[in-house]
Amino acid sequence: xxxxxxxELLKTGTAGLAGSLAELPLSASAQGTAQPKRGGTITVxxxxxxxxxxxxxxxxxxxxxINLHMYETLYARDENAGVVPDLAQGADIAKDGLTYVxxxxxxxxxxxxxTMDAGDAVASLERYRRIGLASILxxxxxxxxxxxxxxxxxxxxxxxxxxxxxxxxxxTPLAIYPAEEARKDPKDxxxxxxxxxxxxxxxxxxxxxxxxxxxxxxxxxxxxxxxxAGRKEVFIDRAVFRFMPESGARTAAIQTGEILINExxxxxxxxxxxxxxxxxxxxxxxxxxxIAKFNHAQAPCDDVNFRRAVAACLNMExxxxxxxxxxxxxxxxxxxxxxPYYTTAGTELYNINDVAKAKxxxxxxxxxxETLTFICDTIRPVVxxxxxxxxxxxxxxxxxxxxxxxxxxxxTLGFKPDGWHFWTHGLGIEPYEGPAKLMSIWANGISQIKDxxxxxxxxxxxxxxxxxxxxxEIFASFQRYMYENAVTVPLGNYGMFQVVSSKIKNFVPYxxxxxxxxxLDA
Amino acid sequence: xxxxxIRRLLIAVPVLALVSLMSFAVxxxxxxxxxxxxxxxxxxxxxxxxxxxxxxxxxxxxLQIIAWYGRILHGDLGQSILLxxxxxxxxxxxxxxxxxxxxxxxxxxxxxxxxxxxxxxxRHRSWADQSIMIVALLGLSIxxxxxxxxxxxxxxxxxxxxxxxxxxxxxESFSGWFLGLALPAFTLAAVQMGFIAxxxxxxxxxxxxxxxxxxxxxxxxxxxxVVTRHGLPNAxxxxxxxxxxxxxxxxxxxxxxxxxxxLPGVGRLVIGAVLSRxxxxxxxxxxxxxxxxxxxxxxVDILYAVADPRVRLE
Numbered sequence: 001x002x003x004x005x006x007x008e009l010l011k012t013g014t015a016g017l018a019g020s021l022a023e024l025p026l027s028a029s030a031q032g033t034a035q036p037k038r039g040g041t042i043t044v045x046x047x048x049x050x051x052x053x054x055x056x057x058x059x060x061x062x063x064x065x066i067n068l069h070m071y072e073t074l075y076a077r078d079e080n081a082g083v084v085p086d087l088a089q090g091a092d093i094a095k096d097g098l099t100y101v102x103x104x105x106x107x108x109x110x111x112x113x114x115t116m117d118a119g120d121a122v123a124s125l126e127r128y129r130r131i132g133l134a135s136i137l138x139x140x141x142x143x144x145x146x147x148x149x150x151x152x153x154x155x156x157x158x159x160x161x162x163x164x165x166x167x168x169x170x171x172t173p174l175a176i177y178p179a180e181e182a183r184k185d186p187k188d189x190x191x192x193x194x195x196x197x198x199x200x201x202x203x204x205x206x207x208x209x210x211x212x213x214x215x216x217x218x219x220x221x222x223x224x225x226x227x228x229a230g231r232k233e234v235f236i237d238r239a240v241f242r243f244m245p246e247s248g249a250r251t252a253a254i255q256t257g258e259i260l261i262n263e264x265x266x267x268x269x270x271x272x273x274x275x276x277x278x279x280x281x282x283x284x285x286x287x288x289x290x291i292a293k294f295n296h297a298q299a300p301c302d303d304v305n306f307r308r309a310v311a312a313c314l315n316m317e318x319x320x321x322x323x324x325x326x327x328x329x330x331x332x333x334x335x336x337x338x339x340p341y342y343t344t345a346g347t348e349l350y351n352i353n354d355v356a357k358a359k360x361x362x363x364x365x366x367x368x369x370e371t372l373t374f375i376c377d378t379i380r381p382v383v384x385x386x387x388x389x390x391x392x393x394x395x396x397x398x399x400x401x402x403x404x405x406x407x408x409x410x411x412t413l414g415f416k417p418d419g420w421h422f423w424t425h426g427l428g429i430e431p432y433e434g435p436a437k438l439m440s441i442w443a444n445g446i447s448q449i450k451d452x453x454x455x456x457x458x459x460x461x462x463x464x465x466x467x468x469x470x471x472x473e474i475f476a477s478f479q480r481y482m483y484e485n486a487v488t489v490p491l492g493n494y495g496m497f498q499v500v501s502s503k504i505k506n507f508v509p510y511x512x513x514x515x516x517x518x519x520l521d522a
Numbered sequence: 523x524x525x526x527x528i529r530r531l532l533i534a535v536p537v538l539a540l541v542s543l544m545s546f547a548v549x550x551x552x553x554x555x556x557x558x559x560x561x562x563x564x565x566x567x568x569x570x571x572x573x574x575x576x577x578x579x580x581x582x583x584x585l586q587i588i589a590w591y592g593r594i595l596h597g598d599l600g601q602s603i604l605l606x607x608x609x610x611x612x613x614x615x616x617x618x619x620x621x622x623x624x625x626x627x628x629x630x631x632x633x634x635x636x637x638x639x640x641x642x643x644x645r646h647r648s649w650a651d652q653s654i655m656i657v658a659l660l661g662l663s664i665x666x667x668x669x670x671x672x673x674x675x676x677x678x679x680x681x682x683x684x685x686x687x688x689x690x691x692x693x694e695s696f697s698g699w700f701l702g703l704a705l706p707a708f709t710l711a712a713v714q715m716g717f718i719a720x721x722x723x724x725x726x727x728x729x730x731x732x733x734x735x736x737x738x739x740x741x742x743x744x745x746x747x748v749v750t751r752h753g754l755p756n757a758x759x760x761x762x763x764x765x766x767x768x769x770x771x772x773x774x775x776x777x778x779x780x781x782x783x784x785l786p787g788v789g790r791l792v793i794g795a796v797l798s799r800x801x802x803x804x805x806x807x808x809x810x811x812x813x814x815x816x817x818x819x820x821x822v823d824i825l826y827a828v829a830d831p832r833v834r835l836e
Binding site: 048049051052133135136186187203204205206242243244245246248249252253255256258405406407408409410411412413415 | 552553554555568570572604605606607612615616667671674675678679682685686687688689781782783784786787790791793794797798799
């Protein structure tokens with residue numbers, strides 16, 4: 001067995017805690033200078049209601065904002081998306097990479113008063129494997145068992161180097177529930193977790209209320225808030241998450257003090273509020289990677305020369321400035337800059353904006369002047385992205401019709417082999433979670449609607465490789481391949497503006513508005 | 523009267539059957555399904571297919587519609603895909619919000635619209651008449667979402683007189699209920715106010731030119747009495763018709779206003795259901811709204827007879 005204790009995990013790049021602490025944003029590392037105060041309620045304005053408060057059943061961003069306060073996972077992500085233990089104490093991995101023995105933290109309480117044990121962890125993971133939205137994440141598991149009161153042994157069918165990454169995924173969290181809840185029909189599930197806040201009330205389309213979990217035992221292995229892990233100490237009494245789809249209403253509500261955090265606002269509003277002493281306007285960048293996808297099942301997008309022409313033509317600075325003014329960053333990396341896997345491989349082909357070269361590629365391609373379909377959803381920056389790309393490609397003679405539909409329509413159409421040539425949207429959690437998650441989007445031809453054996457091989461090699469340095473090399477080769485073959489066009493990173501009342505202290509923007517580690521200074 | 527009501531209720535059955543069939547068919551034809559609401563952009567087709575299977579969305583059209591009508595006949599609107607509760611429960615939970623909003627809007631619209639219409643008719647062709655009609659036209663023309671945001675900015679953000687949004691049940695606090703609903707109700711009422719004012723003015727002008735009004739006036743009755751006791755009752759039938767239409771429009775307008783003011787009502791339920799393709803909620807809510815429309819129309823027809831004894835419902 002390779003003994004991967006927490007101490008050793010901290011030393012490795014996989015865990016990356018030590019590295020992550022060193023690279024914490026300035027505001028985060030400078031936190032904690034004032035004395036925390038207990039009490040009070042923070043009301044957060046969210047853009048929509050969550051599809052579910054059962055963390056295992058949804059990957060919606062808005063659900064994470066609430067659920068990650070109520071539920072915890074065995075492993076979690078630190079500030080820089082490194083994998084670190086949360087409910088687990090650490091893991092021992094067998095030399096063959098097939099057996100993981102997870103030691104759980106002792107004395108962890110569920111909101112129903114029960115103390116967590118290995119049986120709860122196994123029942124929760126089994127539930128995820130059965131009905132979890134991303135149950136595919138556990139498809140490589142052969143068997144799981146409680147091998148001790150606080151020990152879970154997982155046997156994999158084949159080596160899966162990202163197994164701990166999987167356990168820590170905040171996308172569709174592998175949340176740990178009490179075994180009796182995990183075995184219930186999902187309709188009867190009671191929203192019981194181990195998180196620092198517990199469920200109080202859900203008023204449909206109106207709000208969800210959580211309160212501080214008085215029996216919460218903060219992870220003793222950490223001293224500070226750190227991503228989704230770290231020390232999750234809650235100082236406020238209550239949190240109310242109000243569902244406010246109208247941006248203007250959220251802005252008005254934070255100005256009147258009806259809410260204390262506005263999850264997101266647009267650039268002009270952020271500028272307008274910047275001079276208001278009652279609020280702080282904070283930037284969360286990067287939040288997502290803006291991409292333009294090709295449908296490789298449709299001519300001329302099946303032609304690498306055509307795709308290269310498109311990639312060579314585009315001026316990303318223009319597109320990103322129009323779509324996400326004041327909150328974008330030109331970056332060709334397919335994972336965020338703070339990731340240990342970040343690489344510039346292939347990025348010499350990013351944002352080259354060479355019209356002459358693009359025309360050359362286009363002349364060699366199958367494109368015959370037909371009108372191509374660009375699908376996108378109704379969100380304004382997404383429509384702006386599609387419209388700007390249409391205008392830019394018009395310079396080299398590519399005709400495009402932009403078709404705007406709501407998200408359910410676009411997300412159904414975008415996985416079909418016909419009806420579209422281009423599709424633009426953001427990838428938020430995938431570049432955050434790292435190479436395996438990101439590569440899975442193109443593995444088995446999912447996003448490009450056509451198998452690409454080279455990508456499948458990169459993906460398989462990455463999952464089979466336990467050595468971090470070699471995994472980095474594989475990911476760098478994958479990224480280079482993506483650029484050289486213009487599999488997709490990364491446009492750049494974008495972020496979001498968050499507006500927080502000046503009464504809230506020690507708030508640091510993250511992928512969800514974290515309410516642990518913050519307090520109210522009335 | 524009883525026969526009339528029974529006959530109207532029987533006629534409503536095929537209307538409702540048609541409404542439900544059309545809503546089911548239209549929803550079936552629209553691309554997209556609720557699976558996308560559970561997942562983000564990186565979801566794989568396998569994940570989406572898994573959700574569809576779990577939700578029973580991969581069953582053929584005829585099986586789904588047979589199941590739908592089977593449930594309807596048992597008074598069951600089905601189970602929401604996303605809300606983890608029955609459609610009936612989802613509607614009933616939100617009904618107090620929409621009823622409160624619609625009722626308050628109707629009061630604002632009816633009281634202010636009728637008074638404005640009467641004043642305009644009494645001061646026919648004067649500057650007051652012209653001003654009222656201009657304001658009425660303005661009310662009819664302003665988009666609800668824009669007026670709503672303008673009112674929020676002025677009366678909630680600047681003056682702090684009302685709340686910017688949210689709902690407080692009347693059972694918890696009357697002032698909280700009113701302060702939260704006043705702006706959305708006024709927003710919703712603005713369009714209908716203009717409509718009612720214009721219709722009231724027309725109806726009153728027609729009645730005020732009748733011989734019996736001239737007779738009442740020549741008897742020496744004060745003009746206000748002539749208008750309120752002799753004019754208004756005779757102009758009520760067209761005003762009642764307008765109020766019936768307005769009630770339906772208020773229910774429809776609530777969709778936008780509830781969204782702007784973050785009110786958790788039936789309108790917001792519909793918007794959310796359409797955007798996430800929660801089919802049972804869309805179908806159930808459309809059926810529910812159709813029932814409300816039919817009941818409002820029936821009530822208006824009955825009120826005709828009450829307002830004007832010459833109307834015979836038989």
